[in-house]
Amino acid sequence: MKILIAGGGTGGHIYPLIPVGEELRKHGHEVIFIGRRESIEERVAKKYGFTVQYVRASLFDLNILKFVKFAIFSINGFFDALKIVGKTKPDKILGGGGYVSLPILLAGILKGVPVYLYEQNTIPGRTNLIFSRFARLVFLGFEDIKNHFGSKGVFVGNPVRKEVINQDKKTALEFFKFEDKFTLLAFGGSGGAYKLNKIIAEAIPELIENEIQIIFITGVKFFDEFKSLSNHKNLRIYPYLDEMGYAYAVSTVAVTRGGAMTLSELILNNVYSIVVPFPYARDNHQFYNAKYFENYGCVSVIKEEDLTKDILVKKIVDFKNDFHIINLECAKFYPRDAEKRIVELLEEDK
Ligand SMILES: CC(=O)N[C@H]1[C@@H](OP(=O)(O)OP(=O)(O)OC[C@H]2O[C@@H](n3ccc(=O)[nH]c3=O)[C@H](O)[C@@H]2O)O[C@H](CO)[C@@H](O)[C@@H]1O
Structure with missing residues (x-):
C-alpha cells in the first residue's frame, strides 16, 4: 500500500x-x-x-x-x-x-x-x-x-516515538551527569512558554536549595534570556532537547504546558506533572487535555493566572517530601x- x-x-x-x-x-x-x-x-x-x-x-x-x-x-x-x-x-x-x-x-x-x-x-x-x-x-x-x-x-x-519512552535510567543519569535523586523537568512544549519560563526561573534558586535537580528547556526563542542562570551542578538548561527520553527517564515530577504529546509522553513514563495549560490555545484544549489525566490522578492542573513562584515551589517541595501524594503508576491508564x-x-x- x-x-x-x-x-x-x-x-x-x-x-x-x-x-x-x-x-x-x-x-x-x-x-x-x-x-x-x-x-x-x-x-x-x-x-x-x-x-x-x-x-x-x-x-x-x-x-x-x-x-x-x-x-x-x-x-x-x-x-x-x-x-x-x-x-x-x-x-x-x-x-x-x-x-x-x-x-x-x-x-x-x-x-x-x-x-x-x-x-x-x-x-x-x-x-x-x-x-x-x-x-x-x-x-x-x-x-x-x-x-x-x-x-x-x-x-x-497518541503514538509516541519509541526512543521517548523506556530509556534506561542509568544511561540517562550519565547523559545529564546527575545523581539518582529527585529531579524536576520543566518545559513548555515544543516551542517553549515565556510566562512559564519566568516563573520557573524565579523558582530555581529555592528548588536547588531543597536539593532538587532540574532540567529546564526554555524553547529556542527564549533561550538567550534564561541561559545566564547560574551553571549549578544541579541544573541543566537547554534551548531544545533532542533526547527527551533521557529527560523523562530521570525525572520524578514535571512542570509543563498541556500539549497532547507532552502529556502522553509524561504519562507513559510515569512522570507526575504540574500542568499549566496555555490559556490561549484553541478552545482551551490544553486545559481539557490536562483535566482528562487529572481525573486519573496523574497530573495536577493549575491555571497560569493562579501560578506564582511560591505556589510552584511549595507544590514541588511537597511532592519531594511525600511521594504518596502523587500517582507514579500512570502508564497503565494509557x-x-x-x-x-x-x-x-x-x-x-x-
Ligand atoms: C500552543 C499550542 O496550541 N500547542 C499545541 C501543540 O503543542 P506542542 O507542539 O508544544 O506539542 P506537544 O506538547 O503535544 O508535544 C511536544 C513535543 O515536542 C517534543 N519536544 C519538546 C521539547 C524539546 O526540547 N524536545 C522535544 O523533542 C516532545 O517530546 C513532544 O513530542 O501541538 C499539540 C498537539 O496537537 C497541542 O496539544 C498543543 O496544544
Missing part, C-alpha cells in the same frame, strides 16, 4: 506521525510525508528517513495581511496537493490535523482517495472536524467523550502502542 501522511506546524503535530510512518514502513508499505518546505515537519520526517513532498500552507488568521497570505497559500497549496496526488496515486491518505494537512486532504477527497484522520487533543481541531464527514475513520489520542466523530472515532491513544493499532485499522479497512 502507498500512503501519504500529512501534518505539521508544531512538534506536537509531526512527532506522533513518525511512529505511524515507521510502523507502516515495517509492514512493507510505502510512506511519503507531505509538509511545507523548510518546516519542522520536513526536518523531523527527513531525520527519520522519510521522503517528503511539499505543499504550501499557512495558518488561518483574521489579521488582513495574514489572511491574504492564508488565501494565496491555500490556493497554491491545493494545486501542489492535486499534483502530488495525481503523480503518486496513493492508496490512502492520513491527515494529522492542522492547516498543513488541509490541502492534501482536500485533493485526496476530490480524487476519490480514502482519507483517514488522526486527532491528538481532547477538543478536535477545525480541519479534522470539517473533514471527518468525508473520512473513513478518525484515530483519537483521547476518548471522544463529547462524541464529535460518532462511530468513525476510534480511541487508540495505550502504549497506538501506532500499531492505527496501522492495523488502515490495513483492515478495505
Whole structure:
C-alpha cells in the first residue's frame, strides 16, 4: 500500500506521525510525508528517513495581511496537493490535523482517495472536524467523550516515538551527569512558554536549595534570556532537547504546558506533572487535555493566572517530601502502542 501522511506546524503535530510512518514502513508499505518546505515537519520526517513532498500552507488568521497570505497559500497549496496526488496515486491518505494537512486532504477527497484522520487533543481541531464527514475513520489520542466523530472515532491513544519512552535510567543519569535523586523537568512544549519560563526561573534558586535537580528547556526563542542562570551542578538548561527520553527517564515530577504529546509522553513514563495549560490555545484544549489525566490522578492542573513562584515551589517541595501524594503508576491508564493499532485499522479497512 502507498500512503501519504500529512501534518505539521508544531512538534506536537509531526512527532506522533513518525511512529505511524515507521510502523507502516515495517509492514512493507510505502510512506511519503507531505509538509511545507523548510518546516519542522520536513526536518523531523527527513531525520527519520522519510521522503517528503511539499505543499504550501499557512495558518488561518483574521489579521488582513495574514489572511491574504492564508488565501494565496491555500490556493497554491491545493494545486501542489492535486499534483502530488495525481503523480503518486496513493492508496490512502492520513491527515494529522492542522492547516498543513488541509490541502492534501482536500485533493485526496476530490480524487476519490480514502482519507483517514488522526486527532491528538481532547477538543478536535477545525480541519479534522470539517473533514471527518468525508473520512473513513478518525484515530483519537483521547476518548471522544463529547462524541464529535460518532462511530468513525476510534480511541487508540497518541503514538509516541519509541526512543521517548523506556530509556534506561542509568544511561540517562550519565547523559545529564546527575545523581539518582529527585529531579524536576520543566518545559513548555515544543516551542517553549515565556510566562512559564519566568516563573520557573524565579523558582530555581529555592528548588536547588531543597536539593532538587532540574532540567529546564526554555524553547529556542527564549533561550538567550534564561541561559545566564547560574551553571549549578544541579541544573541543566537547554534551548531544545533532542533526547527527551533521557529527560523523562530521570525525572520524578514535571512542570509543563498541556500539549497532547507532552502529556502522553509524561504519562507513559510515569512522570507526575504540574500542568499549566496555555490559556490561549484553541478552545482551551490544553486545559481539557490536562483535566482528562487529572481525573486519573496523574497530573495536577493549575491555571497560569493562579501560578506564582511560591505556589510552584511549595507544590514541588511537597511532592519531594511525600511521594504518596502523587500517582507514579500512570502508564497503565494509557495505550502504549497506538501506532500499531492505527496501522492495523488502515490495513483492515478495505
Ligand atoms: C500552543 C499550542 O496550541 N500547542 C499545541 C501543540 O503543542 P506542542 O507542539 O508544544 O506539542 P506537544 O506538547 O503535544 O508535544 C511536544 C513535543 O515536542 C517534543 N519536544 C519538546 C521539547 C524539546 O526540547 N524536545 C522535544 O523533542 C516532545 O517530546 C513532544 O513530542 O501541538 C499539540 C498537539 O496537537 C497541542 O496539544 C498543543 O496544544
